[in-house]
Amino acid sequence: MNVLLDNFSLYGKGLLGTVELTVYASLLALALGxxxxxxxxxxxxxxxVFGTVWVAxxxxxxxxxxxxxxxxxxxxxxxxxxxxxxxxxxxxxYTSAFICEAVRSGxxxxxxxxxxxxxxxxxxxxxxxxxxxxxxAFRSVIPPxxxxxxxxxxxxxxxxxxxxxxxxxxxxxxxxxxxxIVWSFIWIAVGxxxxxxxxxxxFNVLEKRWGVAR
Amino acid sequence: xTTALYDVPGPHARSRHRLYGIAxxxxxxxxVGWVLYLLFDTGQFTAAKWTPFLYKGIQELLLKGLGNxxxxxxxxxxxxxxxxAVLAAGRLSDHRAxxxxxxxxxEFFRAMPVLVMIFFVYVALQAEPLVALVSGLTLYxxxxxAEVFRxxxxxxxxxxxxxxxxxxxxxTQVMTHVLVPQAVRAMLPTIISxxxxxxxxxxxxxLITYEEFLHAGKLIAxxxxxxxxxxxxxxxxSPIYIGLCMLLxxxxxxxxxxxxxxxxxxxxxxxxxxxxxxxxxxxxxxxPPRE
Numbered sequence: 001m002n003v004l005l006d007n008f009s010l011y012g013k014g015l016l017g018t019v020e021l022t023v024y025a026s027l028l029a030l031a032l033g034x035x036x037x038x039x040x041x042x043x044x045x046x047x048x049v050f051g052t053v054w055v056a057x058x059x060x061x062x063x064x065x066x067x068x069x070x071x072x073x074x075x076x077x078x079x080x081x082x083x084x085x086x087x088x089x090x091x092x093x094y095t096s097a098f099i100c101e102a103v104r105s106g107x108x109x110x111x112x113x114x115x116x117x118x119x120x121x122x123x124x125x126x127x128x129x130x131x132x133x134x135x136x137a138f139r140s141v142i143p144p145x146x147x148x149x150x151x152x153x154x155x156x157x158x159x160x161x162x163x164x165x166x167x168x169x170x171x172x173x174x175x176x177x178x179x180x181i182v183w184s185f186i187w188i189a190v191g192x193x194x195x196x197x198x199x200x201x202x203f204n205v206l207e208k209r210w211g212v213a214r
Numbered sequence: 215x216t217t218a219l220y221d222v223p224g225p226h227a228r229s230r231h232r233l234y235g236i237a238x239x240x241x242x243x244x245x246v247g248w249v250l251y252l253l254f255d256t257g258q259f260t261a262a263k264w265t266p267f268l269y270k271g272i273q274e275l276l277l278k279g280l281g282n283x284x285x286x287x288x289x290x291x292x293x294x295x296x297x298x299a300v301l302a303a304g305r306l307s308d309h310r311a312x313x314x315x316x317x318x319x320x321e322f323f324r325a326m327p328v329l330v331m332i333f334f335v336y337v338a339l340q341a342e343p344l345v346a347l348v349s350g351l352t353l354y355x356x357x358x359x360a361e362v363f364r365x366x367x368x369x370x371x372x373x374x375x376x377x378x379x380x381x382x383x384x385x386t387q388v389m390t391h392v393l394v395p396q397a398v399r400a401m402l403p404t405i406i407s408x409x410x411x412x413x414x415x416x417x418x419x420x421l422i423t424y425e426e427f428l429h430a431g432k433l434i435a436x437x438x439x440x441x442x443x444x445x446x447x448x449x450x451x452s453p454i455y456i457g458l459c460m461l462l463x464x465x466x467x468x469x470x471x472x473x474x475x476x477x478x479x480x481x482x483x484x485x486x487x488x489x490x491x492x493x494x495x496x497x498x499x500x501x502p503p504r505e
């Protein structure tokens with residue numbers, strides 16, 4: 001208990017860092033993933049190929065390798081950003097591949113007649129996708145997107161080893177201060193549970209309000 | 215495949231799509247060109263940065279790193295399959311206490327970042343990097359696999375277990391001879407995909423100074439004699455690492471495609487006959503789909 005009370009601000013900073021990373025990377029991943037899903041079902045072949053390659057490569061990239069390449073590699077091109085921004089970039093791009101796949105399978109669950117009806121009304125592809133199919137797909141992709149974002153929150157722990165202030169990284173300072181290492185890890189675990197349970201609660205609410213009735 | 219989101223393009227739409235296609239390709243090529251320009255501009259293709267890879271010592275260093283990565287993966291894969299089987303058996307147990315303990319373990323380890331477990335074993339228990347990496351990966355992937363096994367067993371048609379019990383099999387026999395073989399067959403693609411996750415996560419060993427593939431790369435990249443060849447190292451390591459993961463993913467896809475053609479698996483998925491037919495099982499309520 002002492003470990004938590006004595007270092008409340010340290011833990012708070014770490015937790016805040018993790019939450020910040022998670023939120024920004026989630027936004028990036030959702031935006032990119034949605035665009036890529038659009039590309040993957042687009043009538044233009046080169047966009048489809050781009051979307052497919054994006055997903056295939058990023059889904060099979062070890063996240064540590066991506067962090068390694070982004071955080072240590074990009075500065076060599078003269079691109080120097082704060083470490084947190086690099087981490088958001090790596091996490092967001094990585095997760096966007098999984099979001100894209102979730103959205104795409106959501107699009108596939110929408111009955112064919114919906115797209116056909118939209119087309120018969122004279123809607124063009126962006127209208128069919130954006131106004132008719134995606135809103136319906138959204139209802140069935142809430143649970144998979146929730147678990148993807150939970151995975152993102154857990155993956156953000158890697159950022160701590162690349163000079164970003166986040167929850168897992170706090171153990172180093174506590175270790176140097178001579179606190180019980182087991183207890184500091186227990187509180188770190190509690191912090192992560194807090195983050196993941198919050199996300200899952202939010203998505204449960206979303207699912208209750210908008211999910212497909214089964 | 216995809217729902218019908220657009221009409222079959224006519225001549226006008228085709229030419230429009232071609233225009234979009236050319237524009238998109240041009241934009242992508244411009245991006246690639248810009249990256250290439252940056253690479254040349256910052257001197258990433260100079261001989262000084264690439265000759266080291268001709269040296270035997272460097273090649274051996276990389277190969278040793280790759281070997282260590284694969285070693286960690288092999289240990290983690292085998293152990294997590296075993297742990298997954300144990301935890302799944304525990305969650306399906308008839309004894310409430312066993313069920314609760316296993317459920318608690320599975321839920322806890324699934325909710326934790328793998329890295330927290332790896333660091334805990336490495337820092338708090340002061341284990342060797344390889345031991346820490348493998349145990350972290352095993353705890354996490356084992357828990358996920360336990361859920362996969364359990365859903366697989368639950369998804370086997372109820373009649374299978376009932377028939378086995380009717381033949382007088384004991385509950386262990388029902389599990390090992392009837393339910394598990396069918397569950398594993400159905401879940402094989404998911405199991406392999408989870409192993410891809412384990413393979414990807416072996417790279418976390420880099421963060422606890424396990425001498426794996428990335429570690430070897432970092433050693434080479436931070437060598438001043440070779441003019442700090444960081445980008446060349448990334449350009450060599452990533453295709454190999456990503457390629458390995460893609461290979462394993464492709465195996466999962468291949469297995470699942472093959473299964474869709476397999477009559478044995480298909481037979482298990484045949485629904486109950488329509489009411490009114492005279493086939494066995496007619497008139498029964500269809501079994502509600504279980505999780």
